[in-house]
Amino acid sequence: MNINLTFFGQMISFGILVWFTMKFIWPPLNAAIESRQKTIADGLAAAERARQELKDADSRVADEIRKAREEATQIVDRANQQYNQIVDKAKVDAIAEGARQKAVAQAEIDSLSHQAREVLRQQVAALAVSGAEKILKREIDASRHRDLLDALAKEI
């Protein structure tokens, strides 16, 4: 229970141990720990960043898909419009063409009927003349038939 030289011996031992720990144990261990902590922190940050990027990419993809869908809808709409327009135009054109053709046909019919009437008129006239000639050849009584011939000639 007495303090003696051991006291100083223990102080020296302690000093050497502390010096050794400070010089050779603490720096490499601390460096390893801190470096690993940094690595882990970097890894976690990178993972977080990747997750964020993935989320961004996902939202971008969703955006693109939505945009593409909208565009497709627009295209379909435009196509439908165009189709309707074409159909309408075709309808109008067809009606106009039909009317034109009808008019042409009508004109032809008119001209044909006019021609036929002309022809018929000439033939009737000729027939009348020939009939009249035949009648005239059998009995020509100018006095009796004067008023008839007059009426006929008037009719022509």
Added chain:
Amino acid sequence: MSTEAATGGLNEYIAHHLTHNVVSFGTGFHLDTWLVSLVLGLLFVLWFGLKARKATAGVPSKGQAFVEIIVEFIDGQVKDTFHGDRRSVTPLALTIFMWIVFMNTMDLVPLDLPGWLVQTTAGHEVAHHTYWRLVPTADLNTTFGLSASVFFILLGHAIAAKGGFGFGKELLTAPFHAHGAMAFVLAPVNLFMNIIEWLVKPVSLAMRLFGNMYGGELVFMLIAGLLAGWATFVPGIIANTAWAIFHILIILLQAFIFMILTVVYIAGARESH
């Protein structure tokens, strides 16, 4: 073995176990304390040094991870208490903690193992005259050696933080502040208070550790006395086991207290009042 002989035997037994192996050198030198603590200190330094040499920042081996857990635990405690450059404080705390844990753990070595080894190798007569105390921290020389070193480290920190003049001024002006003539009246009072405050730190550190370990050792010896009789053998075994288990707590706790108080004192020494 009669009761009287057992009692007499126990007295002698304890006295034998509490005697240091003294080398007559100067004022005397406790060879057992010094040698055991030195071997344990070197063991700690060798163990941690080897792990530190092979330390890798990648995936650590189990041994490295274990050492790192201890180092990080100490560093965390230091970080919580001491806000400043930890490059010298954490190694100091680590050394204090590990060395004291190692030295305290010697308390768990069977009490008669050294004596038995001496007796089986050198015979009964040599064993009777060979004294060997195995627990260095149950020697005031060790605990005061540690706390005195801590005391000087504290002084160094105080002077490094405040400068020699600032530290001297603080010794005279704190804790009682005054102006004019009263400052001169209070200066000796302050100095007296500060000297007490400063001396209390190493003394309390050393006495606390010594008291715990010496007491623990003594209880082991008293329990060992139970093992000498047939009737008390089984209770002795139970008591020995219970005390050893409880002592594991004291071993770690006392080392931790010594370490953390040192750090607290360093933080206090750097702080200006």
